[in-house]
Amino acid sequence: MSEDRYTLNKQLAQMLKGGVIMDVTTPEQARIAQEAGACAVMALERIPADIRAAGGVSRMSDPKMIKGIQEAVSIPVMAKCRIGHFVEAQILEAIEIDYIDESEVLSPADDVYHIDKKQFQVPFVCGAKDLGEALRRINEGAAMIRTKGEPGTGDVVQAVRHMRRMNSEIAKISSMREDELYEEAKQLAVPYELVAYVHEKKRLPVVNFAAGGVATPADAALMMQLGAEGVFVGSGIFKSGNPQKRAAAIVQAVTNYQDNKLLAELSEDLGEAMVGINEQEIELLMAERGL
Amino acid sequence: MGKGKKIAVLAVQGAFAEQIERIRTLGAECVALRQKADLMQDFDGVILPGGESTVQGKLLVELEMLELLRDKIRNGLPVLGTCAGLILLAGEIGNDQHVWLGTLPVRVRRNAYGRQLGSFHVEEAFQGIGTVPMTFIRAPYVEEVSQDVEVLARVADKIVAVRYGNQLGTAFHPELDTDNRIHEMFLTMCG
Numbered sequence: 001m002s003e004d005r006y007t008l009n010k011q012l013a014q015m016l017k018g019g020v021i022m023d024v025t026t027p028e029q030a031r032i033a034q035e036a037g038a039c040a041v042m043a044l045e046r047i048p049a050d051i052r053a054a055g056g057v058s059r060m061s062d063p064k065m066i067k068g069i070q071e072a073v074s075i076p077v078m079a080k081c082r083i084g085h086f087v088e089a090q091i092l093e094a095i096e097i098d099y100i101d102e103s104e105v106l107s108p109a110d111d112v113y114h115i116d117k118k119q120f121q122v123p124f125v126c127g128a129k130d131l132g133e134a135l136r137r138i139n140e141g142a143a144m145i146r147t148k149g150e151p152g153t154g155d156v157v158q159a160v161r162h163m164r165r166m167n168s169e170i171a172k173i174s175s176m177r178e179d180e181l182y183e184e185a186k187q188l189a190v191p192y193e194l195v196a197y198v199h200e201k202k203r204l205p206v207v208n209f210a211a212g213g214v215a216t217p218a219d220a221a222l223m224m225q226l227g228a229e230g231v232f233v234g235s236g237i238f239k240s241g242n243p244q245k246r247a248a249a250i251v252q253a254v255t256n257y258q259d260n261k262l263l264a265e266l267s268e269d270l271g272e273a274m275v276g277i278n279e280q281e282i283e284l285l286m287a288e289r290g291l
Numbered sequence: 292m293g294k295g296k297k298i299a300v301l302a303v304q305g306a307f308a309e310q311i312e313r314i315r316t317l318g319a320e321c322v323a324l325r326q327k328a329d330l331m332q333d334f335d336g337v338i339l340p341g342g343e344s345t346v347q348g349k350l351l352v353e354l355e356m357l358e359l360l361r362d363k364i365r366n367g368l369p370v371l372g373t374c375a376g377l378i379l380l381a382g383e384i385g386n387d388q389h390v391w392l393g394t395l396p397v398r399v400r401r402n403a404y405g406r407q408l409g410s411f412h413v414e415e416a417f418q419g420i421g422t423v424p425m426t427f428i429r430a431p432y433v434e435e436v437s438q439d440v441e442v443l444a445r446v447a448d449k450i451v452a453v454r455y456g457n458q459l460g461t462a463f464h465p466e467l468d469t470d471n472r473i474h475e476m477f478l479t480m481c482g
Contacts (some may be wrong), residue, residue: 004412007412008410008411008412008426008428009407009410011410011464011467012407012410012428012429013427014467015305015306015308015342015343015375015428016305016306016339016342016343017304017306017308017342017430018302018303018305018342019304019305019342019343019346035349036343037345037346037349037350038346038418039304039305039343039346040343070406074345074386074387074401074402075343075345075346076343076406076429080350083328095403095407096408097409098406098407098429099407109477118424121408122407122408123407151309152333159474159475167457177435205412220448221462251346251349252350252353252354252408253348254304255302255303255304255325255350256325256326257327259325
């Protein structure tokens with residue numbers, strides 16, 4: 001990927017800021033998501049909660065199903081490939097996907113190497129639970145970062161933990177002496193240049209969204225107040241009682257995340273939220289995949 | 292340049308932070324428009340940033356901001372719309388049923404260059420300014436203009452920038468490049 005292409009890919013993520021990216025499994029859901037105000041959709045065969053319930057190996061979705069979703073909506077369409085599975089990524093690039101999520105939600109295909117994302121023209125978003133992971137993914141060519149959270153649980157605790165950890169690490173690097181940055185780069189196992197960027201700009205070099213466990217307008221506003229630039233909502237919408245209303249409420253909550261009165265109104269009468277499972281109750285920690 | 296001017300930036304979704312930063316760099320005061328109450332103050336111009344036009348349009352309706360903003364523009368408030376902002380201004384969208392503000396008599400085509408693989412960067416002539424960098428991200432272009440709309444720039448024969456009185460629209464994102472001249476031109480329009 002040329003420098004220019006990488007810049008354009010980071011810039012697409014800038015256009016998604018302040019928005020909500022929703023998991024959808026059918027063209028019909030994609031249309032509902034777009035109508036509700038999603039700024040992009042993530043096309044996948046099963047939402048994380050169902051992947052978790054079904055067990056077994058989960059893979060990239062059928063390209064035909066993804067194409068159906070591309071035809072159904074005019075907003076950007078993203079899709080997931082397995083960590084390290086560069087051929088799934090090649091296939092997604094061949095159908096002109098707008099963003100590839102190299103995702104821990106699917107079963108990892110490689111337990112050592114991530115995809116060399118610089119070999120692709122299309123952009124990648126990757127999950128991270130701390131600054132080191134984020135900068136390693138960016139070094140491999142990711143044009144956007146999201147917290148890993150814990151997908152398919154409806155429990156926001158891990159997304160909060162990951163966002164806070166990233167922010168406190170950024171704050172720490174920002175306040176370091178310049179001669180300390182070399183050792184910090186070594187500790188994080190990332191190139192010095194990326195650490196120097198964080199030191200100077202006090203932020204990641206790419207857009208950073210929250211993901212994993214967001215289920216309510218309050219969850220979304222919480223992540224925005226903690227510094228997320230936008231929100232992914234996976235199982236939280238189509239596992240709830242009234243997906244349309246909940247989706248629209250989450251979109252508004254992300255725009256006006258500091259207006260408590262509006263957040264109160266948005267939280268009313270949303271029907272049943274996804275039941276969710278607590279992090280202590282789950283056996284499979286997806287966030288531990290791909291470090 | 293912008294000293295003493297107060298510019299509002301629509302901040303319901305998209306790359307509004309980039310516009311705010313640019314306007315502040317040029318010395319103007321900047322306010323974000325996130326809800327109806329924000330529209331009740333006075334300002335000298337408004338910027339509609341890039342992002343997803345379907346999301347921004349829908350939020351303008353739900354937050355009861357659309358008509359207020361439309362009235363202000365119709366009454367002469369200077370407006371700069373970039374990418375999604377141009378789509379919000381357009382009187383007609385060739386490949387979409389929606390009309391949002393509809394104050395600019397042009398027909399635009401959404402995602403006119405295809406998906407993200409079609410996004411590109413060029414340097415082309417902009418009337419009255421010279422050659423400027425232009426970044427197109429899943430961008431629209433203008434298919435047709437009514438006769439009193441001034442065409443300011445074309446890329447490969449397609450219209451990518453227009454002016455109609457107090458309204459300035461670009462299919463590309465001047466806020467993503469370091470060149471200030473289009474924002475300066477807009478600030479000049481803001482009195």
